[in-house]
Amino acid sequence: MTKPANLLSPDTSLLTGAPVNLSRRRFLLLSAGTTAGAFVLGFGLPVGGARAEGLSGTMKPGTRVPAFLEIRPDNSVHLQSPFVEGGQGIFTAMAQIVGEELDADPAGFIVENAPAGSDYKVMGNGMRITGGSMSVRMSYSTMRRLGALARQMMLQAAAERLVAPVGELTTEPGRVIHGPSGRSIPYGQLAERAMDLPVPDPESVTLKDPGQFRWIGKPLARLDVYEKSVGKAIFAIDCRAEGMLYAAVQHAPRLGLTVGNVRNEDAVRAMKGVHSVHRLPGAVAVVAERWWSAKRAAEALQVDWREPGPESDVRYMPADFSTAAFSDLLANTPGSGQEAENVGDVAGALKNAHTVVSATYRSQYVNHAQLEPPSALARFNPDGTLELWIPNQAPEMFQADIARRTGLDPSRIIIHSPLLGGFFGRHFIYNTATPYPQAIQLAKEVGRPIKLIWSREEEFLRDTLRPMAAVRFRGGLDANGLPVALEAVTVCEGPTEGISGHKDGKIDPSAVEGLAGKAYAIPNHRIAQIYVKNPVMLGYWRSVGNSMNDFLYEAFLDELADKGGQDPYQLRLHLLRGNQRLSTLLQSVVDLSGGWKRGPFTATDGTGRARGIAMASPFGTETAAIAEVSIENGQIRVHDVWQSIDPGSIVNPAIIEAQVNSAVALGLSEVLLEEAVYKNGQPVARNYDLYPILPSDRMARVHVRIIESGAKMGGIGEPGLPAVPPAVANAVSRLTGQRVRSMPLSRHTFES
Amino acid sequence: MKLTINGITHQVEAEPDTPLLWVLRDELGMTGTKYGCGIAQCGACSVMVDDIVTRACVTPIESLENRRITTIEGIENDPVGKRVVAAWVKHQVPQCGYCQSGQVMAATALLKETPHPGDDEIAAAMVNLCRCGTYNAISAAIHDLAGDERTGQ
Amino acid sequence: MRKLLSVLLPVIVLAAAGVTWFATRVPSSPFDGVAGSQAPSPELIQRGEYIARLADCVGCHGSPDQPPFTGGLEMATPVGSIFATNITPDKETGIGNYSLADFDRAVRHDVARDGHHLYPAMPYPSYAKLSDDDVRALYAYFMHGVKPARHANKASDIPWPLSIRWPLAFWSALFMDHGSHHEQPSENAVWNRGAYLVQGPGHCGACHTPRGLAFNERALDDSNPLFLSGALLDGWYAPSLRGDPNRGLGRWSEDELHQFLKTGRNRHAVVFGSMTDAFNNSTQFMTDEDLRAIAHYLKSLPGDPRRDGPAWHYDPKSNDTLALNARLKTPGAQTFLAKCSFCHGADGRGQGQWFPPLAGAASLMARENASSINVTLNGSKRVVADGIPDAYRMPPFREQLSDRQIADVLSFARSSWGNNGEPVKPEEVKHLRESTDPANSSVIILHMR
């Protein structure tokens, strides 16, 4: 018997988008305690933006305890995380932070992503974004305070129950203890009463002394690992709603083209399982009973694409665009650029330098290639609300964008944020690069819930790209071969200005991060940007500007070292003299790797090897990496990567180590293999076949050392990446004597 | 036609050239098996057919009648699969998790073929892509299992 | 049938020694003096459209982003590129001023209206066999069934003196079999229809018949056993269409051959390489009767055991080399398992008609290994049957596998399951890698309207 797709257990119905009787659920929530199994603290469940909005008002984000926590009679703690989980371990980190102050074992937490609502804009800057490696560092004290407030409410409820002064009560994990009588009550039994209590003044609670931490700083096991190992984790692509139809699209081969005649519309409509054919901006969609039918029918559409008119407001991809020509255009665009940094007198210092070294370095476009293709499930509810299950890194921003597109009030737009099957910056608001506007239009036209999935090919056609850049470097060396001047002029469009628009006379910080802000004591330096608009859509990619700029800068720094006869490690140490934090960091990675051993040397297996070193300062964290390489059948093999990372202070060292592993993999992938090539206005690669990402047999062993310098807390998700590509490139240059000035290395030829 | 999945026989209506992946996901609602590429490049859709790891996105159901299909939903009913899952938890393998159903399948099939695989054999069998770069954790988990006497049961 | 001119140079040198009067005369046509056409009947135009399908005119004279039949397809030759011309009835840039006789001279006699000789990229040695009726219908279609579209022809970039056209007259005099097709009275009507389609409009020999030094097809009909015996052209090896069990159609039934031409696939093979274009644009549009005639005719062509070797039989023994411990010791076996086996089956038998078997595949047994290298490097274009693109496609592996890995995996496949092909060398892969591009994964449809 075929099991109908909507036969889901009630427990998963909310997550999977099966219909939920909202009014009944609300009743349960509002009358908590009157129904068995409904002892809840606050509403906790994603009953929608309307309620979240309604409940906010005057309270400071991150203080309305009931909006975040629900504690059930079985003592399980349900936490609404302001940040979405996409593999970075944020749900676990949030549980650790809240659990620490609530005094509840994080292992017993059940965490999901909170709906859109101002309560959840807990970041110090009043925003809510899962990105920029900001989640923990920007919400750390707010989320701790939230836990402490909840604990206070438990104490008050227990005080009533035990008729004892709060001062005599303390907590142990998951329960309140009355010392004098030896009595104790589990949180699960207090939640019902605690819910009735007003949230205490946030200033009235004191946070734990870090010395007393039970869970923060410990390598706790992640909460989502089991479900992800048995296929139970629910991603956007897995969500379903009763009565939904599936949709697939065929995008215009070039961005900006519009839909003309669809030659075989009738034939496609007549294909088995097809429900309807729809014209969308720059795409034609097929709605069908099954996605496979929709996808095949969408591919069968014979669309006459038209050149856009003057009214078109999306980027236009010309038919003759090629990345090879564009890269040359960047390299040859004249000018000295808009300054991001100018210290000392670069021109003078270069003039008086003993040696001047000039070189142009280039970076490539790269795709996100997250393993989960984008999808969107959209449903218009009978009450006029619009409900969406979409991969997103910022629910309120998506809500606002959808309000703008649909004219609906934001309070009528309910955003569900399922787990992300990788993101790396893929799921921000990227106008044409995201399926939800299409899904909304289709749901409206069809009058049924629509689940739209972009095939991998359509995803590669519309993905936003990490920018390409050409950087013109000039370095001046003194008579001792030490750098006295460094100039870097990057010719590129930064991702932020690519997304939000370029402002004349302004540089995009995300275009120069990793070039500007370097800690090296080079007395004269100048960092500048020349803006050149791209025809592709640009996006954030793990570690953003650092993902390319640290490669460009740190590889050039090695080139300078070589020209000056300096050892690259010693030179960096020299340039960091007096900088305790970074000197320690650099020495620590050398120590981790067993001492500085640049090579070339012959390994025990007979291969010739060399090591390279590089540093980066991404997202408030400091990193240093060493890579060891050899050449195997003309390809670079990276054997080991050692990385020291100093994020100031930490929450979970095991997650940090996993994130560094992950970032190393992406960094290796970028430097060894990846490049999004365009020819004739179209991406050559539309799948992993022509866009290889790092496979297991090219992964390196990774050794991580975490340093808690006590400096301001930095990010974790992205910082492990930027030092890796230059460390590899520097090792390769050492091994081969061949200077590497561009990525990926697969485009270079090396002799074994 | 009839498909036997995790020991249960389902009557399915899809056309014979439909990939098993989409029958599992859309028709049977078994979404643990993932779509990543659709052209046998990533391994996210890995299942076992008669204990051999198979990529469901390139397996038309036509060839599957009277075959034994195991998906991630049934993995813990298999003694080897259960141990693989336990090792995955112990070594904290998944990050985003999207590729992991396929990775667990590939590992289970490997250990069913060879209970104590060596380094090269592990490398040869574990060829699924992981964009989160969990390769070292995967390899540690399988090495752990490979050295475990009970794996062969 | 693209880029036919890889050995053009010697032709031209040879011909350049010739006599000018011969080269500049205009051949006669049975339609000389036939009055300009009144509007032909719709039936004639429709028949002409069908002939255009049989002859796959759109395959070269069509381009996905231009109006139908405005030309533009680039054909690279060792001496420069030439471009297919505009054959719409546009008076300035197309063939709008062609009389029926002019048209006939271009299609069957290689001479354009202005008297210049056409390059043999145009398969006129085959088209020469078109019947007068079919030429008349084709003319009616191109004059009245095709929309005139202004689209200037692109000049060839072959440099002087190689660009001089008159020596081509000698080429056609030497290598063409002027005069239309002759019926074989000893054979039945189906056979004769098949012979006409294969030798004439279908121009199968343009790819499948081996060529001589002057780039001439070495046989133009079944009187010569080299006819359709397999040929290497433009990076693809078009297999034998004769009864050879290994490298030809010996193991195929007439029904299977019919199915292949109609749907692009059967249990032995799926169209790939240049045949994808022939299928997408031509064979699938042929009537069942014509396809049966082709199948019947092709099955009548005997194979040659001396050329083809002992007949293939499936050998299950090679499956042992795929066991985990064994495959690490056999070059290519691991790559086969990781990259090929999920679609083509670990036993090499493929999956029904959806994924072709590698066991017994002609391209893996032919001495010329270009097709297997090419399709591995570049994948296959989309096969579009009855307007619906294929559910499964062969991905390109050029970005993932080195020359050595491709050579090893192909050598493995060519020596497994009873296949008896010679090993592939990395240099051969390197050569094709440099001279080819990956197939487009998008669906491309060449329209005739």
Ligand code: FES
């Ligand atoms: S989805 Fe099947 S291998 Fe990628």
Ligand code: FES
């Ligand atoms: S865990 Fe994210 S793709 Fe593997």
